[in-house]
Amino acid sequence: MKLFKILILFISITSTAQKSVQDVLEKYNSHSIPYISVEQLKAIQQKDSVILLDAREPEEFQVSHLKNAKYVGFKNFSSEEIQQQFPDKNQPIVVYCSLGVRSEKIGEKLQKLGYKNIQNLYGGIFEWTNNYYPVYNSTNKETDTVHAFNKKWSKWLKNAEKVY
Structure with missing residues (x-):
């Protein structure tokens, strides 16, 4: 009987564990915001005037963020501040965490405010650094550290030093 309970627990744990980033995003996201790959963002980042918004918490942003990203947070996201900073609701926006x-x-939330050209960075800053793309700390110096x-x-x- 004890072996049976252990077997059931093992099956339960392994069946709910995510095996890839794709599994995580399938489980938690509704795909209401189209994805952009890190490769696509890297290709357009230099050419286009895309707005990068960091939807993590302040301590995560301070450790590292994408170049020229604007901190908007998650828990303390402010619709008013976004609309003041970015009045053009047609400008391309990429949000990441x-x-x-x-x-x-x-x-x-941006869609509800009327923004029309929003994309979600597939795999976020983790996927960005896993592809060896640079991130920057609070003094805008390139860093190998990412808040995990x-x-x-x-x-x-x-592919980064993990900080918690």
Whole structure:
């Protein structure tokens, strides 16, 4: 009987565990905001005037962020501040977080405010650094350190020094 309970627990744990970033995004996101890949963002970042919005918490942003990203946060997201800073509701916006879950929620808030050209960075800052693209600290110096959000989510961050 004890072996049976252990087997059931093992099956339960392994069947609910996400095996890839795709699995995580399928589980937590509704795909209401279209994705942009890190490769696509890297290609357009230099040419186009895309607005990068960081939907993580202040301590995460301070450790590292994408170049020229604007901090908007998640818990303390302010619709009023966004509309003041970015009055053009047609300008391209890419929202990111650690993996792409919180950024989808912020993207939905932007849609409700009337913004029309929003994309969610697939895999977030983790996927960005996993592709060896640069991130910058609070003094805008390139860094190898990324806030890993928590131990559970940190397994998706491969090519950076993890900070909690």
